[in-house]
Each structure stands twice: as C-alpha cells, then as structure tokens.
Amino acid sequence: xxxSFLMIGQSNMAGRGYSKEVPAIYDEHIKMQRNGxxxxxxxxxxxxxxxxxxxxxxxxxxxWRLDNEQHEIGLxxxxxxxxxxxxxxxxxALFENAISQARLAQRTSQLSxxxxxxxxxxxSPEKAEQYGEKFSVIMEALRRELYIPEVPLIIGGLGDFLxxxxxxxxxASYPLxxxxxxxxxxxxxxxxxxxxxxxxxxxxGIHFNALSQRILGIRYYxxxxxxxxxxxxLHDEEDRLAAMYNRPYTQTEKIKLLEHEFAVxxxxxxxxxxxxxxxSGR
Amino acid sequence: xxxSFLMIGQSNMAGRGYSKEVPAIYDEHIKMQRNGxxxxxxxxxxxxxxxxxxxxxxxxxxxWRLDNEQHEIGLxxxxxxxxxxxxxxxxxALFENAISQARLAQRTSQLSxxxxxxxxxxxSPEKAEQYGEKFSVIMEALRRELYIPEVPLIIGGLGDFLxxxxxxxxxASYPLxxxxxxxxxxxxxxxxxxxxxxxxxxxxGIHFNALSQRILGIRYYxxxxxxxxxxxxLHDEEDRLAAMYNRPYTQTEKIKLLEHEFAVxxxxxxxxxxxxxxxSGR
Numbered sequence: 001x002x003x004s005f006l007m008i009g010q011s012n013m014a015g016r017g018y019s020k021e022v023p024a025i026y027d028e029h030i031k032m033q034r035n036g037x038x039x040x041x042x043x044x045x046x047x048x049x050x051x052x053x054x055x056x057x058x059x060x061x062x063x064w065r066l067d068n069e070q071h072e073i074g075l076x077x078x079x080x081x082x083x084x085x086x087x088x089x090x091x092x093a094l095f096e097n098a099i100s101q102a103r104l105a106q107r108t109s110q111l112s113x114x115x116x117x118x119x120x121x122x123x124s125p126e127k128a129e130q131y132g133e134k135f136s137v138i139m140e141a142l143r144r145e146l147y148i149p150e151v152p153l154i155i156g157g158l159g160d161f162l163x164x165x166x167x168x169x170x171x172a173s174y175p176l177x178x179x180x181x182x183x184x185x186x187x188x189x190x191x192x193x194x195x196x197x198x199x200x201x202x203x204x205g206i207h208f209n210a211l212s213q214r215i216l217g218i219r220y221y222x223x224x225x226x227x228x229x230x231x232x233x234l235h236d237e238e239d240r241l242a243a244m245y246n247r248p249y250t251q252t253e254k255i256k257l258l259e260h261e262f263a264v265x266x267x268x269x270x271x272x273x274x275x276x277x278x279x280s281g282r
Numbered sequence: 283x284x285x286s287f288l289m290i291g292q293s294n295m296a297g298r299g300y301s302k303e304v305p306a307i308y309d310e311h312i313k314m315q316r317n318g319x320x321x322x323x324x325x326x327x328x329x330x331x332x333x334x335x336x337x338x339x340x341x342x343x344x345x346w347r348l349d350n351e352q353h354e355i356g357l358x359x360x361x362x363x364x365x366x367x368x369x370x371x372x373x374x375a376l377f378e379n380a381i382s383q384a385r386l387a388q389r390t391s392q393l394s395x396x397x398x399x400x401x402x403x404x405x406s407p408e409k410a411e412q413y414g415e416k417f418s419v420i421m422e423a424l425r426r427e428l429y430i431p432e433v434p435l436i437i438g439g440l441g442d443f444l445x446x447x448x449x450x451x452x453x454a455s456y457p458l459x460x461x462x463x464x465x466x467x468x469x470x471x472x473x474x475x476x477x478x479x480x481x482x483x484x485x486x487g488i489h490f491n492a493l494s495q496r497i498l499g500i501r502y503y504x505x506x507x508x509x510x511x512x513x514x515x516l517h518d519e520e521d522r523l524a525a526m527y528n529r530p531y532t533q534t535e536k537i538k539l540l541e542h543e544f545a546v547x548x549x550x551x552x553x554x555x556x557x558x559x560x561x562s563g564r
Contacts, residue, residue: 036375051545080317093318100382263333
C-alpha cells in the first residue's frame with residue numbers, strides 16, 4: 001500500500017530550489033503521481049512552471065522513508081505558483097484539480113496527509129485577518145470531498161527573508177500571515193504548524209533555496225510523525241540529510257537512472273546496452 | 283475565447299525531442315494547462331517523465347497561430363509514456379485523468395480537437411487486430427463524457443524507423459498498427475489520419491526527434507484545418523517552420539522570458555531590475 005500525500009499551495013510548495021545546489025533524492029519506494037499513475041519520484045515533482053525545482057516534498061518523503069523501510073510513499077503535486085488563498089476557493093480550478101488528482105491517487109493509495117504552504121500572495125493586514133476563516137472553509141471542503149476528516153494537515157510558515165529581498169515591500173505583512181497560519185493550526189484538530197526559522201532564499205528573496213527546502217521537508221515530516229507543532233528548528237537536520245544522501249542506490253534505481261541518461265541522449269545506444277547488461281548481471 | 287486541444291496517447295505525444303536541437307516556440311497566445319489553469323506554453327508541455335521534451339503539440343499550435351493571429355490556443359497535456367491502448371481503457375486512471383483535465387479546460391475554453399498518438403506499446407499482430415474496436419470504445423466514451431461528438435480527432439502514424447533501432451525486434455508489427463490507425467480514421471466520422479513518413483528518430487530508434495516532432499505538428503494542424511487525411515508529407519513544412527521561428531517576440535513575451543531567467547538564477551537581481559525597466563519602457 002502506498003501512503004500518499006497531497007501537495008497544495010503556491011510556489012514554495014511546488015518548489016523553486018536549484019537542483020544543482022543539493023544532492024538528488026532518488027528512491028524506488030518514493031513515487032510521484034503523473035496522469036493518475038505512479039512513477040519513481042524525481043524533481044521537479046510539481047512542474048507548475050518551467051522554473052519548478054526542488055521543493056520540500058522530496059525530503060519529506062525521504063525522511064518518512066528513514067522510518068518506513070518497507071513501505072512506499074506517493075506524492076500528489078497540485079501546488080501552483082503565485083496563487084492567492086482566493087485562487088484556492090472551493091469550486092475553483094485549483095481546488096477541483098486537487099480533488100480530482102487526489103481521488104485518482106486514492107484508487108491505489110491511502111491518502112495519509114496534506115502538505116500546505118501558501119501565503120506570500122496574501123501578505124496584507126486585511127488578507128491576513130481573513131486568512132483563518134477562508135482557509136478553514138477550504139480545508140473543511142477538501143476533507144469532506146476526499147473522506148479524510150482526520151488526516152494530518154501540515155502547514156509551513158513563510159520565510160523570514162521575505163521582507164528583505166528586492167521585492168520586500170510587498171511582503172512587509174508576512175509575520176501576520178505566519179501568525180494566522182499558526183493560529184489556524186492551534187485551533188483546528190489534526191492541523192500542525194511548522195516553522196521556517198533560519199531558512200534562506202534564492203537571490204530573488206522570495207523562494208526557499210534548495211537546502212532550505214530539504215530542511216523544511218524534514219520539519220514537515222517531524223510534525224506529521226509526532227502530531228505536534230514544530231515552533232523551532234530541529235537539532236538533527238544535517239544528520240538526517242546526510243542519511244538520505246548516503247543511501248546506496250538499488251539495482252532498480254541504477255537501471256532507471258541509466259535509462260534516463262539514455263532517453264535524454266547522454267549515452268549512445270551501444271554503451272547503454274553494455275552498461276545495462278552489467279547492471280542487470282547478464 | 284481559447285480554443286483548446288486534448289493531448290492523449292503515449293511518449294511520442296508527450297514528446298521526447300531534445301529541445302537543444304530546435305529553436306524554441308514561445309508565443310503569449312499559445313497556452314498550456316497546469317493545475318486547471320492556463321499559462322504561456324513552454325516545452326516540455328507534457329511532463330509525464332523527466333525525459334519529456336519537444337512534442338508535436340507546440341508546432342501544431344504555432345501552425346494554428348499562423349492562421350489565427352487574433353485568437354488563443356490552449357494545450358491540455360495528458361499523454362503518458364509507454365502506455366498501451368489497454369492502459370487507456372474507459373474508467374482507468376489515464377482516461378479519468380484526461381476527462382478531469384479536459385473538463386477543467388472546458389470551464390474557460392472551447393475544446394476544439396483531440397490529438398492522439400499511440401501504438402508503439404501495441405505492436406503485435408494480435409493487438410493490431412483488436413486496435414480499431416478498442417480505440418472506438420475509448421473515443422466514443424471520451425466524446426460522450428466531454429460533450430464533443432463532432433470535434434476533429436487527429437491520429438498520427440508510427441515512425442518507419444521503429445523496426446530498425448536497437449529495440450527494433452519489439453516493433454516489427456508497426457505497419458499493422460499504422461494500418462489499424464488509418465482504417466479507424468477512414469471509417470469513423472471526424473477522424474483524420476496523418477502520416478509519419480520521412481520522419482526520423484532519436485538515437486533510441488523509438489522517439490521522434492525534435493525536428494520530426496515539429497514537422498509532425500504541422501501535419502496534424504493541416505489535417506485539423508482541412509478536415510482531411512494526410513497520407514503524404516507536405517511541401518511547405520520547412521517554410522512554415524521558418525515562419526514560426528522568425529516571429530519576433532512581443533514585449534510581454536520578452537518580459538516573461540526575462541522573469542524565467544531570473545527565477546532560475548541566470549541573472550542577478552540588479553541586472554534583472556535594470557533589464558525589466560528597459561523592457562517595460564520605464
């Protein structure tokens with residue numbers, strides 16, 4: 001049985017980290033959904049824009065795997081960059097797309113959690129004040145439509161870098177959104193808030209960089225596993241990243257990675273067949 | 283009003299051409315669907331695999347645009363690599379995903395055509411014999427579910443390179459599939475067959491290369507426009523490709539392309555703001 005997780009929110013849930021800045025996460029037990037089917041996860045998972053990159057879901061899944069060696073995890077990418085909370089209103093395209101993708105996943109998996117990161121597009125005192133009520137309506141409808149009244153909903157905070165970047169003027173109210181997100185989590189069952197403290201951004205000052213996304217994914221996983229809010233950074237983030245990166249590839253993974261190199265034209269057919277024969281032990 | 287087109291089938295509909303081999307197609311009037319919403323199209327459109335690349339839909343849209351200067355076109359990517367016709371059975375995940383994505387598109391566009399390319403995974407005499415009947419069931423259900431009884435369905439042939447590549451042994455029966463596809467189109471209303479004659483492949487001998495995908499897209503467009511089968515290559519394929527590539531970028535397109543370069547870290551913030559000011563005429 002695959003344990004699946006719905007990824008919703010805006011760009012920092014989709015992921016904009018630069019893949020060249022961190023080691024890859026590639027694990028045959030970590031799947032992602034494409035066209036209603038599962039395949040081995042590779043980044044970008046949530047290809048909402050050509051600039052999609054590393055997000056938090058990959059290290060969330062890898063952290064889950066460190067504790068669940070025999071099981072499979074599936075990621076359902078439905079986040080969309082630049083979207084406001086109003087864009088996620090019940091009945092809108094983003095909401096309906098997420099419902100349809102989650103339902104397809106439910107055919108072959110147990111929907112086990114919801115991963116949310118959003119708020120940059122709602123950084124104003126007025127919108128922050130309305131955030132909790134609007135978000136509550138969306139989440140109630142989502143849980144009802146998918147028959148998941150009690151699965152954990154993990155909600156990450158916005159980065160403290162937001163007000164300092166070149167677009168900082170637009171994000172001055174980000175602490176109000178963080179407060180709204182945390183207030184929501186503390187007043188709703190099965191909802192947990194995760195801090196973004198100490199995390200850093202790409203040069204745009206808006207998007208978590210790849211390493212910060214990796215760390216944020218571990219924090220999301222801890223909140224999910226322990227069913228607790230995470231108000232402060234963890235002490236073992238680096239060690240757990242190292243554990244993910246040090247896992248040796250299985251034979252299947254090596255073959256799939258070779259197939260990819262061949263598919264994108266990095267290996268010629270003769271070398272591909274020779275390497276494939278070696279990996280397959282033929 | 284956006285005229286939208288549903289992309290379904292296997293890898294050669296998704297596209298595996300190498301983008302470095304052809305000029306890009308980027309046009310603010312050509313959209314693609316992501317998460318139920320429209321954005322300016324860029325390749326890969328149909329990101330079913332990490333190896334997704336150039337497909338036929340981009341030049342199909344660009345050819346449409348050469349004839350429709352004031353209108354918009356939207357592409358709905360639902361093709362999935364390696365899938366057999368049975369994988370596309372009514373009620374299956376691929377079928378249901380395509381229905382849900384097309385319905386989201388129908389909220390804001392007129393679904394104007396269906397683009398199909400599939401058959402490599404059905405290359406056996408037995409499967410070729412069953413192809414027409416199975417495909418008919420799928421297409422009837424698709425048209426019924428989406429209320430599009432009469433929109434053109436464009437069906438491309440398989441490449442003649444298939445039986446010569448390193449995996450050629452698996453594709454010996456490809457002419458039987460081509461015959462089944464053509465027979466289907468000639469015996470069903472609003473269905474048109476397009477030849478893959480003279481097109482060539484990547485080194486894998488399976489996937490149309492980028493230039494062939496560009497040409498195939500033009501052929502698909504002609505069949506759609508003229509409501510006619512296309513049994514032979516066109517004489518103006520090169521000229522029309524040149525016309526697509528020579529279109530100068532609009533201000534909006536230049537700004538969006540600049541934003542992308544900034545988002546992926548290719549330009550530092552200071553240079554980005556300076557270039558943006560120039561492009562915006564500020």
